[in-house]
Amino acid sequence: MDQHKLRSLVFEKTGVKVDIDDPIFALVALNEAVLAESVERHVARIDAASLELAEQVRAAGGLPPAKAAAYEPAPAGPVKPIATQSPLVTPREQRLLAAAAGIAATAALLAALLVVGLQALFSKPAALAPAPALTQEQAAALAQAEKLTRAIGKLDAKARDQIQAELQK
Template identity: 50%
Template sequence: MTLDPHKLRLHVFEKTGIKVDVDDPIFALVALNEAVLEEAVERHLARLDSARPAASGGASAPSGVAYVAPPGARPIPTSHEPFSRRELRLLAAAAGVAVLTAALVLIGQAIFSKPTGIPPAKLERALQTLDAPTRAKFEAELVK
């Protein structure tokens, strides 16, 4: 699979505005890069093929090669449940810790925080600025 030099040349020009000739040495680098990449991909595919577990019932892979698990490989457990029992226990423990922490914070706030009211001197000054009917209604509400 080789890149078309003319398409690549056009792409470079569109992206950078630089005109590259098809005889430019940069295309040698592109070809070298393709060769190295192709070899690396083939090597990785070979490793993947050799690491794949054997198919059930002795069936062979699409390429005709039977897959054999490497020595010491353990099968990956599969389950249709979204969480394992261990994960559910951990989630329950985390939820319990979160609830207890929230309760502790609320209890601490209730114990250590004192409601602050308006100091009487400020309240008296504020009442003096109100007109007589409003002040009377306010003082009646304070008595209740």
């Protein structure tokens, strides 16, 4: 019985830390002793039943006569522990994890919406900066452009098309 292995198995299964001096190991040792004695009794009964069955088969003529040496049952070996491995994540745990992830994502989205909404509610809109004042040259150029646009509009269609073609170049 490897107590360290049992300690880690108990911790993996239940999350409970068990000390090596814990009385539970005395119970485990007692359980092993009772199990070993029970296994020995069963092996002895099976060997006795096997001998009786072999004698009956010999009597019926199905086996050759027994040799001079009596049949000796194999000594009972150590009992191998039963594997107790379980899957890392059970289907129920997978469903719970998926539900928790969905709830967390929803909560994060709601929190983000709340923050953005409160920020929009309590923040002041930024004032638009006034456009810089035009220099006299820029104002004169804009006035000249407006006069030219009105003059082009008064020309006949052929002349307007020629002017537009020249402006595109």
